Structure formats: structure tokens, C-alpha cells
Amino acid sequence: MGSKKIMNAMKPVNLQLKRLLQTSSFTLAVVLFPLVGLTLEVKDVPNPRQIHRTWxxxxxxxxxxxxxAKINSLITHLEQQNGAExxxxxVPETSPSASPKAFTTKLFNYWGIGKKGQNNGVLVLISKGDRRVEIETGYGVESILPNAKVGNIIDTQITPKFKQGDFNGGALAGTKALVVALENPSVSNQPTPIAIPPNSDTTTVAAEPAAISPEPTQDNNVLWGLLGVGGLISAIGTLAWRRRRVSIEPEGQSRFNxxxxxxxxxxxxxxxxxxDxxxxxxxxxxxxxVAQKIGSIKFEGWKCPNCSQQLTGSGYHRVAFVxxxxxxxxxxTCExxxxxxxxxxxxxPTQYSQGRRLITDKCQCCDYRTEREETIPRLPPPPPPSSSSGGGSSSSSYSGGSSNSSSGGGSFGGGDSGGGGAGGSW
Known part of the structure; x- marks a missing residue:
């Protein structure tokens, strides 16, 4: 009977401790969220082919x-038709990567989107925190989707809807345009001029922090321990934020890497x-x-609320982040x-002969252009057939060049990208 009374007396304490732990876990999650955004790496992005066999x-x-579901259906049909992926x-944001473009190129090659040897892959990356969309193209589709055409798809199909808060509509319209181009390469392979969209205001909306009502507890040691952990994490977040700030004069121009x-x-x-x-x-x-449109530079203006009244020039400092x-x-020419x-x-290339590729450096603002050819190494010989697979069975990976490989699962096909594509902000 005595032990039963002790157990009954402990129930309120255990309940309070459980609620405290639940509340503290939520608090830690809120504190950790910005740190997760600051440390997103390509290896942290779930590969949809490996998890759900989707796109x-x-x-x-x-x-x-x-x-x-609509996007997955469009891409699956395309992949079954001609093997393109x-x-x-x-993503919430691409920090600490140097830029959304750099993150996109790295993720494309990390996953190997597109069939190996054909490099017929495309990656559409939408960074909500950066307010930026990047479309990366593999080597094999750059002639079908040149940078100017990709930029036109972003400007006409994606960012106008994103500016209205319609992420579903923009993502679906952009995917449709890419699929149509890849399904009809003879029609799509036409030069498209880069269009500079009209200026638009950008509105930043700050999320309200969730209110947490702490419950009293008899276990102060647990409470102080959790508060100590939360304080340490907050300190780490503050240090990371301070590393991402710069000191500049109240008026002038600067450029930072x-x-x-x-x-x-x-x-x-x-x-x-x-x-603004x-x-x-x-x-x-x-x-x-043009440089800002293709993502090579981001121009911003910063104004001092204290010193701007004494300034005689523009009243602000223009900064270019490269x-x-x-x-x-x-x-x-354009400098x-x-x-x-x-x-x-x-x-x-084949298993028996080398291939050739044309490398083009072209200014997107003037007529400057240079071209050079490079040799593509021969393809490696195919692996020996597995004894465990019966005659006529299909492979379970996407490393082959067959357009009917969507029946398998596993991952993308091992394609490469050299940084082709375009980006846009909203």
C-alpha cells in the first residue's frame, strides 16, 4: 500500500515534467530553426527518387x-518518353552556400540528375528565404534549353505567380514549360532574347513567434538544464549572424564577395x-x-536612419554582393x-571513341562571344550482368540510357551540369 501511495503522489510531478519537456522541446525547435537554415547542405536535401520514386x-x-502529383505525372511521362529527368x-534558404545558383549546381551534380552519358537532366530549385528560383540544365539539354530560354520561362511562367504568392501555380507552369521544351526539341531549339522585367517592390513579412506559457514544475534542475542548452544554442546563432554582417559608410558604393x-x-x-x-x-x-538577372551579382541599397539627414548625395550606400x-x-566590353x-x-562518346563538346562563353548583354572545342573521354565498359537478375529483367537504377527506365527505383541517372541555366527573383 505504501508503494502505491508513493506512485500516486508522483503522478502529478511526472505529468508536470512531461509537459515541461514537451514545451522545452518546442522552444528548442524554434531556436534551432534559424540555425538549420544557416547550415543547409546538399546532403541534407532528401532525394525524392530514393525515398518515394518521385521527382x-x-x-x-x-x-x-x-x-x-501533377508535377510528378508530367515528369514521369517525359522520362518514359525520352529518358530526360x-x-x-x-528549400527554406540556401545559406551558407555562396549563392542559390552555387547551391543548385552543387545539388544537381550531387544527385546526378539526367542519364549518364546523355546528361539530359534539369533541376528547378526554389529558395523561399532567398526569394529566388534557379533552373540548372545538364550538358545534354543546353542546346534545347539555352540560358536565355530558361530565363524567359522564369520571367513569364514562374516569378509573376510567385510575386502573387501562388507557389503552386508558378511551380506547375514552369515545369510544364520545361517538359514541353524537352518533349519537342526541334521546336524549342530557337534563340530567345533575355527580357529585363519591370521593377517591382519587394515586401518582407516577418513571422510572429509562438507564445509559450510555461507550467510550474517541481524539478528545477531539469528546467535550468534546458534553459542552459537553449541559451547556448541562442549564443551560437548570434555568433553566426554576426559573421554575416558588414560595416559600411552611410553613403557610397561597395562590392563584397x-x-x-x-x-x-x-x-x-x-x-x-x-x-526599396x-x-x-x-x-x-x-x-x-543583366548581371543581377542571371544571378552573378545582387545589388542592394542600405540607408542609415541616423546619418542620412546630413548626407548631400544619394542618401544611401549601394552594395553589390558577388x-x-x-x-x-x-x-x-561591358565591364x-x-x-x-x-x-x-x-x-x-562511345566505349570505342572519344566525343567532342563545344564550350561557349557569351555575354548576355552585348555581342562578345568565344568558342572552343574539348574532347569528351570514352565511356567505361558496361558492368558484367548480375547472376541474380533473370533474363529480360529491367535494372533497378536510373543509370542507363533507356527511356523506359522509370519502372525501376533508386536514384537519378548520373548526369552532369557545368552551370548552365538561369535564375530569377520575386
Missing amino acids: VTDMAGILDQPTE VAVVT GGSRTCFCATCKKRLEKV DSIIQATLSQPEQ PRSGQFRECP ELTITHTTQTLQR
């Missing part, structure tokens, strides 16, 4: 189930306020507009990072 990974939670991925950062006034040390994007867009030259992607070069690098396969 969509929605880490940002912006696509509903019907939209995912398209992946659609959403790496992604966008928070700016502080070098004179009064106060945090600067971001200038439409004001900055009006100051950009044509080469600067990603460390290495995918763009400075045009000798801006407007040169893109594309690759076209002239002769496919």
Missing part, C-alpha cells in the same frame, strides 16, 4: 499535394535600413541589370559579370 522535394512546404526542389548580409553604419554603428528595390533598380546600368560560384566572368558558360555536345 519533387518540398522542404519549404509551399506546394500542396495535388500540385506535387527533371527534379523540382524547394559572398551572399547578402546585414549592414551597419561605420559612422554611428547603427543598423542600416534596406532601401525599385529605387536601386533605377540606378542600374544595362550590364548591371557570389563565390565562379560560374560567371567579366565581359571586357560587368555578364558572361555565361554553356556546353553543347557535338559528338557523343
Whole structure:
């Protein structure tokens, strides 16, 4: 009887402790969320081919189930028709990668989207936090989807809907346009000029923190332990945030390597306020507009609320953030990072002969262009047939070139990308 009384007396304490742990776990999750965003690596992105044998990974939670089903159906039909592979991925943000473009190229090659030897893959990456969409193309489809055409798809099919908050509509329309182009290469392989979209305002919406009502508990040691862990994590997050800020004069122009950062006034040390994007867009030259469109530079304006009244010039500091992607070069004519690098396969390699590819460096703003040919190594011999697979059975991977390989599972086919494609912001 005595032990039973003790057990009954402990029930309220155990219940309070359980509720405390549940509340503390939620608190830690809220604290950890920005840190997760700061440390997203390509290996952390779930591969939809390995998990569900589908083509969509929605880490940002912006696509509903019907939209995912439609996108998967479109891509599956395309892959069954000609073997091309398209992946659609959403992420909260791409930090600490140098840029969304760099993250997209790395993820494309990490997964190996497209068939090996054909390199007929496309990756659509939507970064909600960066307000950026990137479309990466494999070597084998760059002639079907040149950078200018990809940029046109982004400008006309995707970002207009994203600006209205319609992520489902934009993702589906963009996927449809890519599938149509890949299904009809003879119609799609036409030059498309880059269109500079009209300026638009950008609105940033801050999420309200969830209110947590702590419950009293008799186990203060557990409470202080959890608070200590939360404080340590908050300190780590603060240090990471401070590494991503810069100090600049209240007026002038600067250029920094790496992604966008928070700016502080070098004179009064106060945090600067971001200038409306439409004001900055009006100051950009044509080469600067093109550079920002293709993702080689991001221009921002920062204004000091304390010192701006004493300034005699523009009243703000214009900053150019240059990603460390290495995918763009400075045009000798435009004197801006407007040169893109594309690759076209002239002769496919076989097991017995080398192939040839044409490398083109072209300015997206002027007529500057250079071309050179490279040799593609011979293909490795096929692996010996497995004794465990019966005659006529199909492979369970996507490494072959057959357009009927969608019946298997596993992963993407081992394709490569050299950084072709385009990007756009909303």
C-alpha cells in the first residue's frame, strides 16, 4: 500500500515534467530553426527518387499535394518518353552556400540528375528565404534549353505567380514549360532574347513567434538544464549572424564577395535600413541589370536612419554582393559579370571513341562571344550482368540510357551540369 501511495503522489510531478519537456522541446525547435537554415547542405536535401520514386522535394512546404502529383505525372511521362529527368526542389534558404545558383549546381551534380552519358537532366530549385528560383540544365539539354530560354520561362511562367504568392501555380507552369521544351526539341531549339522585367517592390513579412506559457514544475534542475542548452544554442546563432554582417559608410558604393548580409553604419554603428528595390533598380546600368538577372551579382541599397539627414548625395550606400560560384566572368566590353558558360555536345562518346563538346562563353548583354572545342573521354565498359537478375529483367537504377527506365527505383541517372541555366527573383 505504501508503494502505491508513493506512485500516486508522483503522478502529478511526472505529468508536470512531461509537459515541461514537451514545451522545452518546442522552444528548442524554434531556436534551432534559424540555425538549420544557416547550415543547409546538399546532403541534407532528401532525394525524392530514393525515398518515394518521385521527382519533387518540398522542404519549404509551399506546394500542396495535388500540385506535387501533377508535377510528378508530367515528369514521369517525359522520362518514359525520352529518358530526360527533371527534379523540382524547394528549400527554406540556401545559406551558407555562396549563392542559390552555387547551391543548385552543387545539388544537381550531387544527385546526378539526367542519364549518364546523355546528361539530359534539369533541376528547378526554389529558395523561399532567398526569394529566388534557379533552373540548372545538364550538358545534354543546353542546346534545347539555352540560358536565355530558361530565363524567359522564369520571367513569364514562374516569378509573376510567385510575386502573387501562388507557389503552386508558378511551380506547375514552369515545369510544364520545361517538359514541353524537352518533349519537342526541334521546336524549342530557337534563340530567345533575355527580357529585363519591370521593377517591382519587394515586401518582407516577418513571422510572429509562438507564445509559450510555461507550467510550474517541481524539478528545477531539469528546467535550468534546458534553459542552459537553449541559451547556448541562442549564443551560437548570434555568433553566426554576426559573421554575416558588414560595416559600411552611410553613403557610397561597395562590392563584397559572398551572399547578402546585414549592414551597419561605420559612422554611428547603427543598423542600416534596406532601401526599396525599385529605387536601386533605377540606378542600374544595362550590364548591371543583366548581371543581377542571371544571378552573378545582387545589388542592394542600405540607408542609415541616423546619418542620412546630413548626407548631400544619394542618401544611401549601394552594395553589390558577388557570389563565390565562379560560374560567371567579366565581359571586357561591358565591364560587368555578364558572361555565361554553356556546353553543347557535338559528338557523343562511345566505349570505342572519344566525343567532342563545344564550350561557349557569351555575354548576355552585348555581342562578345568565344568558342572552343574539348574532347569528351570514352565511356567505361558496361558492368558484367548480375547472376541474380533473370533474363529480360529491367535494372533497378536510373543509370542507363533507356527511356523506359522509370519502372525501376533508386536514384537519378548520373548526369552532369557545368552551370548552365538561369535564375530569377520575386
